[in-house]
Amino acid sequence: MNVAAASPSRVLVAARELHKAFPGTVALDGVSLELRAGEIHALLGGNGSGKSTLTKALAGVQPADRGTLVLGDAEHDASTFTPDDAWEAGLRFVHQQPSTFPDLTVAENLAVGAQFERSALGQISWSRQRRAAQAILDRFEVPVSPRARLSDLSAANRTLVAIARALASQREEGSGVLVLDEPTASLPERDAQHLLSSLQRYAAEGRSIVYISHRLPEVLQIADRVTVLRDGVVAGSLERAEIDHDRLVALIVGGQLDHRAAADRPALAAGTAPAVTVRGLACGRARGIDLDLRPGEITGLAGLVGSGRSSILAALGGARAAAGDVTVDSRPLALGSVAAAMAAGVAYLPEHRGDMGFFDHSLTDNLAMVVMPRYRRGLGSIDRAGARRAARELISGFGVRAASEEALLSTLSGGNQQKVLLARWLQRDPRLLLLDEPTHGVDIGARAELHAVIRAAAAGGAAVLVASSDAEELVALCDRCVVLVAGRISAEVPCADLTADDLNTLTYAEAR
Amino acid sequence: MNGTTEADPMEAAGAPAARSGEARSGRSGFGHTVEALTLALVTVALCVFFGVWGETSATFPTTANMEALLANQAVLGVATLAILVPLVCNQYDLSVGANLGLSAVLAAKVLSEGAPLPAAIAVALAVGALGGLVNGLVVTRGRVNAVVVTLGTALVMTGAVNGITGGQAIIQGIPSDLISFGSSQTLGVPNLFLVLVVLALLAWRVLEHMPIGRYLYALGSNEEAARLVGLRPQRLVLMSFVTAGLLAGAAGMLMVARTGGASPRVGETYTMPAFAAAFLSAAAIRPGRFNVFGAIVAIIFLAVLKSGLNLAGVQPYVSDIVNGVALVAGVALAAYLGRRRLRAARGS
Numbered sequence: 111m112n113v114a115a116a117s118p119s120r121v122l123v124a125a126r127e128l129h130k131a132f133p134g135t136v137a138l139d140g141v142s143l144e145l146r147a148g149e150i151h152a153l154l155g156g157n158g159s160g161k162s163t164l165t166k167a168l169a170g171v172q173p174a175d176r177g178t179l180v181l182g183d184a185e186h187d188a189s190t191f192t193p194d195d196a197w198e199a200g201l202r203f204v205h206q207q208p209s210t211f212p213d214l215t216v217a218e219n220l221a222v223g224a225q226f227e228r229s230a231l232g233q234i235s236w237s238r239q240r241r242a243a244q245a246i247l248d249r250f251e252v253p254v255s256p257r258a259r260l261s262d263l264s265a266a267n268r269t270l271v272a273i274a275r276a277l278a279s280q281r282e283e284g285s286g287v288l289v290l291d292e293p294t295a296s297l298p299e300r301d302a303q304h305l306l307s308s309l310q311r312y313a314a315e316g317r318s319i320v321y322i323s324h325r326l327p328e329v330l331q332i333a334d335r336v337t338v339l340r341d342g343v344v345a346g347s348l349e350r351a352e353i354d355h356d357r358l359v360a361l362i363v364g365g366q367l368d369h370r371a372a373a374d375r376p377a378l379a380a381g382t383a384p385a386v387t388v389r390g391l392a393c394g395r396a397r398g399i400d401l402d403l404r405p406g407e408i409t410g411l412a413g414l415v416g417s418g419r420s421s422i423l424a425a426l427g428g429a430r431a432a433a434g435d436v437t438v439d440s441r442p443l444a445l446g447s448v449a450a451a452m453a454a455g456v457a458y459l460p461e462h463r464g465d466m467g468f469f470d471h472s473l474t475d476n477l478a479m480v481v482m483p484r485y486r487r488g489l490g491s492i493d494r495a496g497a498r499r500a501a502r503e504l505i506s507g508f509g510v511r512a513a514s515e516e517a518l519l520s521t522l523s524g525g526n527q528q529k530v531l532l533a534r535w536l537q538r539d540p541r542l543l544l545l546d547e548p549t550h551g552v553d554i555g556a557r558a559e560l561h562a563v564i565r566a567a568a569a570g571g572a573a574v575l576v577a578s579s580d581a582e583e584l585v586a587l588c589d590r591c592v593v594l595v596a597g598r599i600s601a602e603v604p605c606a607d608l609t610a611d612d613l614n615t616l617t618y619a620e621a622r
Numbered sequence: 623m624n625g626t627t628e629a630d631p632m633e634a635a636g637a638p639a640a641r642s643g644e645a646r647s648g649r650s651g652f653g654h655t656v657e658a659l660t661l662a663l664v665t666v667a668l669c670v671f672f673g674v675w676g677e678t679s680a681t682f683p684t685t686a687n688m689e690a691l692l693a694n695q696a697v698l699g700v701a702t703l704a705i706l707v708p709l710v711c712n713q714y715d716l717s718v719g720a721n722l723g724l725s726a727v728l729a730a731k732v733l734s735e736g737a738p739l740p741a742a743i744a745v746a747l748a749v750g751a752l753g754g755l756v757n758g759l760v761v762t763r764g765r766v767n768a769v770v771v772t773l774g775t776a777l778v779m780t781g782a783v784n785g786i787t788g789g790q791a792i793i794q795g796i797p798s799d800l801i802s803f804g805s806s807q808t809l810g811v812p813n814l815f816l817v818l819v820v821l822a823l824l825a826w827r828v829l830e831h832m833p834i835g836r837y838l839y840a841l842g843s844n845e846e847a848a849r850l851v852g853l854r855p856q857r858l859v860l861m862s863f864v865t866a867g868l869l870a871g872a873a874g875m876l877m878v879a880r881t882g883g884a885s886p887r888v889g890e891t892y893t894m895p896a897f898a899a900a901f902l903s904a905a906a907i908r909p910g911r912f913n914v915f916g917a918i919v920a921i922i923f924l925a926v927l928k929s930g931l932n933l934a935g936v937q938p939y940v941s942d943i944v945n946g947v948a949l950v951a952g953v954a955l956a957a958y959l960g961r962r963r964l965r966a967a968r969g970s
């Protein structure tokens with residue numbers, strides 16, 4: 111790295127032997143980590159390996175049970191480390207959970223947790239606050255107004271505000287640590303690229319950046335060093351020269367990836383009648399959408415953010431009002447009602463799992479919610495034991511890492527929550543399976559497993575429609591891809607000989 | 623970063639804002655102003671209506687009625703402020719009325735035993751704050767839901783009031799200075815209403831223009847995010863309950879001044895009307911969120927409605943029903959406007 115400000119080997123933060131246990135899980139089991147000035151340090155690991163727990167321990171918002179944190183010259187007991195200590199030491203965070211305030215304005219969001227511009231009487235000076243906010247937004251090229259409420263912004267812009275907040279309060283060049291926990295999960299490709307190049311600039315100024323991601327191409331692109339966690343311990347560290355895709359995968363999954371090929375599925379018989387027909391669907395930006403979805407076929411929806419992918423899935427799932435003619439098994443589907451869609455055999459997994467989980471309920475409750483009639487017994491009572499048994503089977507079948515089927519959904523790592531929600535819908539044996547970014551935030555091991563599960567669902571007779579911003583994923587998973595540009599279908603291509611680059615070329619086609 | 627500028631309404635709700643920069647602030651523009659002032663305008667219209675309506679034109683627009691109307695709202699207004707502070711961070715304090723009653727009774731009792739006025743004020747505030755502290759500690763340390771905690775402490779306080787007074791009102795020995803302060807005006811405005819205005823200004827300044835107030839709103843908006851940015855949710859919640867208690871104590875003192883004493887069963891009757899006004903505050907001035915001036919507008923709106931109907935000779939139960947309907951309609955209107963605003967923002 112071209113580090114001018116500091117010697118590259120200077121250690122800014124060292125964590126030693128961090129331990130953190132939750133009831134039923136040891137999240138960190140003696141993790142040590144050194145962060146050097148001027149480096150981008152990628153922190154990798156499967157879902158539930160302890161990355162976010164480590165982040166929160168460094169932030170002091172959820173202190174470790176024991177261990178030591180060395181910040182510059184000061185040594186702290188990690189179990190009594192506070193957010194103020196972290197702030198003082200120049201540590202800044204973008205956490206995995208959305209950590210912005212929907213009811214407050216952008217200007218306020220930038221100030222809460224950092225600093226308000228205040229006048230002599232301790233009162234907030236709003237004009238100065240807004241000017242400061244505007245300067246930050248300009249500097250980090252976030253295209254929003256300081257007066258806008260966060261709830262009015264897109265997920266991507268909300269993420270950008272959280273990132274700008276963390277970056278803006280960094281002190282002078284050549285110091286400070288920035289930790290980003292899956293910041294690109296909800297960012298479109300171009301914003302993600304922009305972020306990556308900004309990060310490289312900050313690192314070059316002498317800061318230390320911890321970058322957590324499941325997207326290996328990003329890691330290969332920017333990481334100077336990699337630490338991989340597995341089951342709460344450091345599975346290995348790699349220096350720049352040692353980093354390559356296969357090594358990373360081996361460290362993350364602790365063995366070989368399970369490559370169950372798409373070829374396992376029987377080829378579609380030509381002329382299979384479609385299970386689902388869509389004619390003239392209009393919803394949000396999407397207009398005049400015609401689709402035929404055959405049972406056993408996996409169709410990909412490719413397109414930029416804003417091309418209408420999510421709208422189409424939401425419309426078919428009944429979650430958004432829409433116009434058009436849709437039939438499932440030749441019967442017309444009433445649009446605009448999730449209940450009607452479910453009754454017709456449609457299962458819809460939206461993009462933001464935050465909208466779909468009952469987080470303060472057990473996995474059993476979350477899984478049973480959509481198949482309650484199965485567990486109904488006389489007098490309207492519920493067969494708890496049956497529901498728990500089914501939950502246990504789903505948990506092991508989908509490889510969910512959880513203490514038990516009675517664990518609360520909120521205690522699972524992000525990727526494991528996604529598996530639970532997918533399992534919830536697949537147990538209904540849907541006719542039409544709608545998946546919006548099904549592997550967002552899911553580790554590569556689990557991703558391969560999820561793909562296998564989706565293929566199995568298709569082989570079982572479901573028509574599958576998958577939207578993803580990841581061209582690699584679509585090409586690997588789907589039989590054919592439908593490309594959306596500005597709300598209309600611009601191309602339809604079989605995936606057999608398609609490469610991710612071809613698909614990207616199509617999606618960016620007329621976008622400028 | 624520019625990837626989102628051609629965004630779909632659902633996938634990138636902020637895109638219009640992105641393109642037009644300042645334009646979509648969510649807080650400016652004519653439509654928004656009308657929205658913010660709807661309840662205030664309805665209140666003015668109601669005043670005009672009762673001023674010219676045959677049934678009330680002789681009694682409603684009189685100085686005496688206006689003075690009574692405002693003075694009567696002081697205790698309720700301060701109680702509403704007390705409820706508002708924890709409500710901003712999503713905590714319900716159901717004990718404000720009972721706490722107000724207990725503070726009033728104890729202040730009246732020390733006055734009747736000859737203590738000087740400042741001492742009585744100190745007693746009222748201390749009792750109120752202590753009640754709030756207990757609420758706050760049980761909620762934050764004991765991790766018990768605030769609704770349950772404050773329901774319990776309300777019962778305890780009500781019991782204590784009855785024990786102290788033996789069910790009798792305390793009216794002896796209240797200094798005449800206090801009573802005359804409570805029944806006179808400055809520049810034509812009832813003194814008690816002025817006290818409310820001062821406290822409301824203070825609350826507004828703290829909630830809207832001091833960092834601590836913004837932290838409370840932030841906490842109410844997303845507790846997990848508040849924790850992740852290093853705020854201390856427990857401490858903020860504790861503080862909000864103590865503040866609520868202090869304000870309840872102040873309201874108790876105002877009640878002593880207004881009624882020349884303290885009767886045991888009056889305090890708790892303030893809880894529900896104060897909650898009504900606090901909820902209705904989200905329909906005015908700053909639509910979609912609980913706010914101080916919205917609460918003041920709501921209180922005056924409800925008071926005008928009630929006073930006008932009373933003067934028209936309508937049975938009290940009818941005016942209760944009208945009040946209830948107005949509350950729900952107002953809050954539903956606020957929710958509708960909020961949804962419309964969101965839809966407009968998302969461009970669909």
Ligand SMILES: Nc1ncnc2c1ncn2[C@@H]1O[C@H](COP(=O)(O)OP(=O)(O)OP(=O)(O)O)[C@@H](O)[C@H]1O
Nearest residue numbers: 132137157158159160161162163521522523524525
């Ligand atoms: N609050 C909590 N209560 C109980 N268990 C928890 C809690 N938070 C995390 N865990 C557990 O600790 C382990 C590590 O979780 P963590 O969130 O750190 O994983 P992660 O590496 O960030 O995963 P992901 O890639 O899915 O985000 C998991 O097994 C998780 O279930």
Ligand SMILES: [Mg+2]
Nearest residue numbers: 161162206524
């Ligand atoms: Mg995580």
